[in-house]
Amino acid sequence: MATNYMTENGLNKLKEELEQLETVDRPYIAKQIAEARDKGDLSENAEYDAAKDAQGMLEMKIARLKELIRNARILDETKISIDSVQILTNVHLLNLKTNQEIQYTIVPDSEANLREKKISVSSPIAQGLFGKKEGEVVDINVPAGIMSYRIKKIEHAK
Numbered sequence: 001m002a003t004n005y006m007t008e009n010g011l012n013k014l015k016e017e018l019e020q021l022e023t024v025d026r027p028y029i030a031k032q033i034a035e036a037r038d039k040g041d042l043s044e045n046a047e048y049d050a051a052k053d054a055q056g057m058l059e060m061k062i063a064r065l066k067e068l069i070r071n072a073r074i075l076d077e078t079k080i081s082i083d084s085v086q087i088l089t090n091v092h093l094l095n096l097k098t099n100q101e102i103q104y105t106i107v108p109d110s111e112a113n114l115r116e117k118k119i120s121v122s123s124p125i126a127q128g129l130f131g132k133k134e135g136e137v138v139d140i141n142v143p144a145g146i147m148s149y150r151i152k153k154i155e156h157a158k
Helices: 008-037 046-070 124-129
Strands: 004-006 072-074 089-095 101-107 118-120 137-142 145-156
Touching: 004 008, 008 046, 008 072, 046 072, 101 124, 118 124, 124 137, 124 145
Parallel strands: 004 072, 101 118
Antiparallel strands: 089 101, 089 145, 137 145
16 A cells, blocks of 8 residues: 555544544444344344444454554645645635635545545645645636636645
8 A cells, every 4th residue: 555644633533543443343343243143043143244244344444544554654744835735735715706715725635524624635626736826827627617716825734
């Protein structure tokens, strides 16, 4: 697996999720399997099958999180230049069609959350903005068509 760049906060969230899965969810599913097994014939026991399926899914998720954590590289936010748009920059944009302002923070894929206005570094908008400077007009091809933005301000992510 490739290097997984993330913030220290993002890595801590992954570690907390892994801790929850290993210390709470795994024992809970093991208990469900034991209870279903105690009910007798496993060949016709839907509860047992469901619990085993849940266990398989949980173990896959645990393995995926461990892989992400093992390959994590912390980005030092203090060393990010704000001369141009890049990962961990906060970008203020003016939509030239609607005259509305919007702000996005460009983050690693694993930390994207549109509700928090954090967009993935690999998203079409982030890709279109990458390397651009304040004042530039950028045309970005998104699923809804081509959007034109003026970069009003670039700052460190908060």
